[in-house]
Amino acid sequence: MSKSSAQYSQYPQHHPHDHGRSFTRRSAPAAAAIPLPAADDAYTIVHHGKQVRLGPVVFWIVVGTVVLLGLWSAATATYFAFRDDVLTRLIARQAEMQYAYEDRIAELRAKVDRTTSRQLLDQEQFDQKLDQIMKRQTALESRATALGAMPDVTGSIPRAAPQRSDANQTTQGTPKPSPISDTVIFVAPPDREARLESRAPSAMAPPVNQFAKNQGFDNVLVRLTNSLDQVERRQVAALNAVEEGMDSRMRRMRGVVSDLGLNLASLEAAVPRAPMGGPFVPVKLTANAGPFEKQLYRINVTRAEMDRLNRTLAQVPYRKPVVGEVEFTSGFGVRSDPFLGRPAMHTGLDFRAATGDPARVTANGKVVSAGWSGGYGRMVEVDHGNGLSTRYGHLSEINVKVGEIVKIGQVIGLVGSTGRSTGPHLHYETRIDGEAVDPQKFLRAGVRLSAG
Secondary structure (H helix, E strand, O other), X not given: OOHHHHHOOOOOOOOXXXXXXXXXXXXXXXXXXXXXXXXXXXXXXXXXXXXEEEOHHHHHHHHHHHHHHHHHHHHHHHHHHHOHHHHHHHHHHHHHHHHHHXXXXXXXXXXXXXXXXXXXXXXXXXXXXXXXXXXXXXXXXXHHHHHHHOOOOOOOOOOOOOOOOOOOOOOOOOOOOOOOOOOOOOOOOXXXXXXXXXXXXXXXXXXXXXXXXXHHHHHHHHHHHHHHHHHHHHHHHHHHHHHHXXXXXXXXXXXXHHHOOOOHHHHHHHOOOOOOOOOOOOOOOOOOOOHHHHHHHHHHHHHHHHHHHHHHHOOOOOXXXXXXXXXXXXXXXXXXXXXXXXXXXXXXXXXEOOOOOEEEOOOOEEEEEEEEOHHHOEEEEEEEEOOEEEEEEEEEEEOOOOOOEEOOOOEEEEEEOOOOOOOOEEEEEEEEOOEEEOHHHHHHHHHHHHHO
16 A cells, blocks of 8 residues: 555545546544554554554454454354264263273272282181181190190100290291190281271282282291191100000000919909099090090000009019019028028028118008018018918018008018028018919019010
């Protein structure tokens, strides 16, 4: 636009083809809607007394921009108004993103549930193993109590020395199995319900650490199981030793009775009954009794039978009448009489001893004679029942009376040289139904019995 055109743009121009037309002058608008151009080519916008001058290039750039924005807005509105598939794809994409997010949340939740279920399964397995160990511990404690209450009649039960507990021992680290007579205290694992409710990611331990933790629990259980196995093996070994010892002693005791030619039933009938009583309660095994309980039952039955045999053999004089080393000065049988020098029957054994040494009874019985008896000098005779009796001669002193009940090893008198004797010694006789028998037969039986 030129400057002249700007100056005369307010006047109507006359066109060559307008000849003959009437010329009418247009009136200028009031209120200065169109500002008067300045001396140069700039545009001036006046509003409420304020003027803004714009160059022609800037003016047309602004106008073009406004027109383009209007056209773009119109085209976009028209496109979205007549193309519903675009909006549908946007909504579908938004829904797909939402579904993917929900699937991811569900996957994470399922992973947490699987981890929690695995932890609960591990916890249940741990609890089951721990419960089995506790039951086994209780059973072993009851077995130890049974073994401790069993009288050691054979000397084959090993007795452990008491151990003092260390007061400074800490509970940190791997728990070690305590002695069987004590109570094993296990630390309770974390509450399973609390772990079920907790689904926070921080509550989930790393897989490696959880595996190591489970391995640690398994190692502890394995060590405890091995320790209980060792205790059980020791208990079974002790029980086997007791049973073998009892069986061996029972065989020797029956062998003693058989070697002596005695009737076991008659001996048992002659045993005096001790004052005892009570209701009869038969011994029965439970249906779920294990090998240990069955073996213990057999041992108890054998022990009762052994007690009966011990009471029976307590009436058999197979022990020595003097203490210390045994030395015979004269044996049983035919010998040269020390006074006459002619063959004569010696009905007993002469034990070398000093005057005043104690003479002890060799079996339980009752004194039937106590006093001077011819060639015996001072003599004591004890009746042991079932036709068995013993005599103790040449005593210097008698310590019992007729009718007195004597026990094994009780001192009945002192060694001397009274009666038909050449020196201090103890004359000892064993008789069956009044007939003298060789006492060495009984003494050898006692040696075999005690050798086991």
